[in-house]
Amino acid sequence: MTPADAPAITALAASWEVARYTQRIPHPYPAGAAEAFIAQAAADRAAGHAEVFAVTRRDDGTFIGNIGLEQGDREGELEVGYWLGMPYWGQGFATEAVKGAIRHAFSFEVPRIVFAEVHPDNVASCRVLERAGMVETGRVQTRLRGTPVETVRYEIARPVALPTLLVAAVALVDADGRVLIAERPPGKSMAGLWEFPGGKVQPGETPEAALVRELGEELGIDTAERCLAPLTFASHRYESFHLLMPLFICRNWRGTPTPQEGQRLAWVRANRLRDYPMPPADEPLVAMLRDLL
Numbered sequence: 001m002t003p004a005d006a007p008a009i010t011a012l013a014a015s016w017e018v019a020r021y022t023q024r025i026p027h028p029y030p031a032g033a034a035e036a037f038i039a040q041a042a043a044d045r046a047a048g049h050a051e052v053f054a055v056t057r058r059d060d061g062t063f064i065g066n067i068g069l070e071q072g073d074r075e076g077e078l079e080v081g082y083w084l085g086m087p088y089w090g091q092g093f094a095t096e097a098v099k100g101a102i103r104h105a106f107s108f109e110v111p112r113i114v115f116a117e118v119h120p121d122n123v124a125s126c127r128v129l130e131r132a133g134m135v136e137t138g139r140v141q142t143r144l145r146g147t148p149v150e151t152v153r154y155e156i157a158r159p160v161a162l163p164t165l166l167v168a169a170v171a172l173v174d175a176d177g178r179v180l181i182a183e184r185p186p187g188k189s190m191a192g193l194w195e196f197p198g199g200k201v202q203p204g205e206t207p208e209a210a211l212v213r214e215l216g217e218e219l220g221i222d223t224a225e226r227c228l229a230p231l232t233f234a235s236h237r238y239e240s241f242h243l244l245m246p247l248f249i250c251r252n253w254r255g256t257p258t259p260q261e262g263q264r265l266a267w268v269r270a271n272r273l274r275d276y277p278m279p280p281a282d283e284p285l286v287a288m289l290r291d292l293l
């Protein structure tokens with residue numbers, strides 16, 4: 001905000017429809033209040049406990065409202081609050097502003113949670129918070145403009161960065177064009193689903209070396225890195241990790257694949273792979289194999 005925003009604030013914040021659900025906009029709106037508000041915002045920002053921004057229309061820079069972030073009572077929590085002038089309601093501006101404020105808040109290390117408290121009758125604002133990805137977490141007894149009220153609390157938590165897991169996998173293809181898949185044994189995650197042989201790439205290992213090792217350990221076969229041709233890859237978000245899985249194709253190996261870890265094996269034509277339930281990450285791979293083989 002700049003002092004030049006004062007006339008727009010005065011004009012837009014004067015309406016009761018705007019002020020009624022806010023904690024702080026005085027009504028009627030007195031002369032000098034906008035200038036005082038702008039000065040206070042600058043002081044709060046300098047002191048580091050709150051930041052208030054002008055919300056402006058992207059195409060012409062028109063001031064349309066305010067959005068702010070303020071330290072909550074609890075450690076690691078920032079409260080988001082906003083208002084827009086009535087001519088700018090119902091056009092998605094508030095949702096865009098709230099999303100921007102959340103992104104801004106989480107660009108700093110500290111906040112774990114951004115929350116908002118909203119009057120239950122302020123249905124439009126509840127929808128804005130939901131569209132910005134916030135969820136209702138409870139009710140809070142408080143006072144709004146001097147009146148006791150139960151507000152609705154909305155929260156959004158900092159997105160957790162998922163580790164990327166590198167797993168190498170291979171489609172072993174026999175002379176009849178069938179592909180080998182293995183069933184994940186009971187007790188493992190996703191037990192009962194069928195997958196391509198392979199496993200996690202260990203630190204310091206290449207995907208090819210990991211596969212040569214895994215094929216020995218899991219299937220008792222010998223293969224050479226030069227017999228592994230890159231085919232495609234899967235990139236899939238699981239709940240606790242993001243899987244990055246190069247899929248190789250191999251038609252040459254020594255020995256007969258034999259389960260070394262009690263897993264069931266199946267040689268399947270590419271167009272029958274659909275009959276075997278596979279992990280979600282594998283679905284696009286199956287389509288590619290069907291086209292290839």
Ligand SMILES: Nc1nc2c([nH]c(=O)n2[C@@H]2O[C@H](COP(=O)(O)OP(=O)(O)OP(=O)(O)O)[C@@H](O)[C@H]2O)c(=O)[nH]1
Nearest residue numbers: 167169188189190195196197198199200243279281282
């Ligand atoms: N080998 C293989 N793994 C796959 C496929 N699709 C897929 O989502 N994965 C996932 O990639 C990871 C493979 O890791 P892994 O085989 O080394 O490990 P695991 O889950 O059997 O457990 P472990 O750590 O006890 O060996 C698992 O989370 C598995 O669910 C696939 O087609 N082949």
